[in-house]
Amino acid sequence: MDLIEEEEERIFVHIDGIGDLDLPNNVDRDRLEKLKQHPEIPFKLYGHTVVSYKGFFYLWGGRSDAYGCRQTLHRYNPATNLWSIVTTFGQCPARDGHTAIVWDDYMFIFGGYEEREQRFSQETYSFHFPTNTWSKLKTFGKPPQYRDFHTACVLDGRMYVFGGRSDESGQTHTNHDLYDDKLHFLDLKSMEWNVVKPSNNDQPCGRRSHTMWTFKGFVYLFGGYNSISNVHFNDLWRFDPTTNSWIEQKVLGKGPSPRRRQCNVMIGNRLFLFGGTTPHPRRSALEDLGDLYVLDFSPTLSSLCLEAVLKLGLKQQAKNVLPEILNRELHYMSTPNQLSRASFLSLMYMRG
Numbered sequence: 091m092d093l094i095e096e097e098e099e100r101i102f103v104h105i106d107g108i109g110d111l112d113l114p115n116n117v118d119r120d121r122l123e124k125l126k127q128h129p130e131i132p133f134k135l136y137g138h139t140v141v142s143y144k145g146f147f148y149l150w151g152g153r154s155d156a157y158g159c160r161q162t163l164h165r166y167n168p169a170t171n172l173w174s175i176v177t178t179f180g181q182c183p184a185r186d187g188h189t190a191i192v193w194d195d196y197m198f199i200f201g202g203y204e205e206r207e208q209r210f211s212q213e214t215y216s217f218h219f220p221t222n223t224w225s226k227l228k229t230f231g232k233p234p235q236y237r238d239f240h241t242a243c244v245l246d247g248r249m250y251v252f253g254g255r256s257d258e259s260g261q262t263h264t265n266h267d268l269y270d271d272k273l274h275f276l277d278l279k280s281m282e283w284n285v286v287k288p289s290n291n292d293q294p295c296g297r298r299s300h301t302m303w304t305f306k307g308f309v310y311l312f313g314g315y316n317s318i319s320n321v322h323f324n325d326l327w328r329f330d331p332t333t334n335s336w337i338e339q340k341v342l343g344k345g346p347s348p349r350r351r352q353c354n355v356m357i358g359n360r361l362f363l364f365g366g367t368t369p370h371p372r373r374s375a376l377e378d379l380g381d382l383y384v385l386d387f388s389p390t391l392s393s394l395c396l397e398a399v400l401k402l403g404l405k406q407q408a409k410n411v412l413p414e415i416l417n418r419e420l421h422y423m424s425t426p427n428q429l430s431r432a433s434f435l436s437l438m439y440m441r442g
Contacts (some may be wrong), residue, residue, distance in 0.1 A: 269296025
């Protein structure tokens with residue numbers, strides 16, 4: 091899966107190589123269900139991006155092993171459960187492993203691997219939603235080096251970019267990977283690139299296929315993979331733009347296993363993190379994950395108490411004394427979601 095989006099307390103996931111959208115129709119119940127869809131949907135993709143704008147989801151780019159990279163912009167209407175193809179003007183070269191963020195009435199695309207030129211990119215493109223127009227942007231300063239499978243997020247008019255896979259040759263893919271551990275940002279008003287100079291020595295190492303998001307003025311980063319050290323990560327970091335400092339976060343509860351290619355979204359004070367891939371415990375291969383985690387930034391007292399009930403193995407005893415509403419929440423916190431034979435999802439809580 092590449093991205094997860096939120097609309098009116100519902101989560102939508104477009105899963106790599108499947109093309110389906112899955113969601114819990116009630117976030118409070120933490121249940122995942124499979125949507126029935128109109129047949130005209132994007133074909134199976136990976137390395138694509140999805141953003142939300144004014145009640146619609148926009149899917150762009152990505153690669154299919156059968157058809158290569160795509161330039162088509164797809165729009166999904168959650169109210170009607172229908173896909174449509176957007177007629178656009180101008181163009182952005184087809185690619186995968188890029189990032190997309192929305193600021194004002196624009197979608198900004200950065201980096202990725204361009205199929206036609208067979209090269210990594212360090213260019214920035216914008217898509218203007220009101221006019222459906224693509225533009226290549228002229229930026230100032232030194233942009234991040236050529237890369238794919240990095241992350242980007244927007245905070246206070248800045249597009250922050252971290253990590254990704256680069257190559258010693260620059261644009262060409264020669265399998266000599268490089269991983270940048272610097273945090274870059276593009277000022278979306280002046281179009282100037284800058285490199286953040288950390289005020290402390292503690293910071294995440296370079297990686298790819300991680301996730302990054304913002305919450306209450308901070309930038310957060312989780313997981314990913316570094317092919318040089320051959321390590322999958324499950325660390326959680328917070329960046330404070332007021333002090334230019336990174337701090338590794340310690341959380342309560344059992345967190346996700348080391349992984350890459352996961353997706354996540356903030357809904358209120360909770361982060362929902364879904365899936366990814368991780369090394370198989372017995373074979374020299376990757377294992378696809380179908381688990382769902384929740385990182386609660388402001389847990390209620392009842393949630394903390396229910397977590398303690400589960401941790402101490404008191405669910406059965408509590409069932410006889412707790413009111414129905416709390417027993418129902420205990421059930422949702424401890425019962426796996428069964429989406430399909432090929433996708434098994436379980437729900438656990440992290441507390442931070």
